[in-house]
Amino acid sequence: MSSSITLLPQQFDNVLSPVQYVGNANLTLTNAMSGSTFVINNGNSTGSVTLTLGAVASSVGWQGKILIQSLSKAFNVILSFPAGTLNGVLVEGTTMVLATNNGSLTFVQGTCVQSDYVDIFSDGSFWYCKGVTQVNAACTVA
Numbered sequence: 541m542s543s544s545i546t547l548l549p550q551q552f553d554n555v556l557s558p559v560q561y562v563g564n565a566n567l568t569l570t571n572a573m574s575g576s577t578f579v580i581n582n583g584n585s586t587g588s589v590t591l592t593l594g595a596v597a598s599s600v601g602w603q604g605k606i607l608i609q610s611l612s613k614a615f616n617v618i619l620s621f622p623a624g625t626l627n628g629v630l631v632e633g634t635t636m637v638l639a640t641n642n643g644s645l646t647f648v649q650g651t652c653v654q655s656d657y658v659d660i661f662s663d664g665s666f667w668y669c670k671g672v673t674q675v676n677a678a679c680t681v682a
């Protein structure tokens with residue numbers, strides 16, 4: 541028994557990922573936003589912004605990137621996941637932080653710098669993250 545796969549030519553010219561600019565307003569990340577890069581720039585605001593991700597089972601294949609462009613020293617960025625669904629690894633400066641069945645990831649005020657990021661993906665059972673920060677202790681998971 542033999543099978544074959546036929547590859548069809550595809551054109552990928554001018555394929556751009558959507559970019560969503562996030563200031564200091566809370567945001568629910570919907571399935572329609574999958575594939576986006578969320579650029580965080582809070583200006584000089586203080587406090588925090590929460591980005592909320594949906595139920596895992598209804599987010600199969602969802603993916604996105606959270607990128608720090610600029611944060612004031614008194615501002616946190618909180619990624620909120622359904623409890624017990626976040627798993628992954630963050631490389632922070634010279635250390636590594638593991639997320640194991642957590643429910644949130646926070647970019648910590650005063651330590652995040654431009655170009656720190658986290659990639660997020662859902663397989664329908666869990667949310668997964670991988671990210672890099674330039675400074676130790678720039679992110680926490682809980």
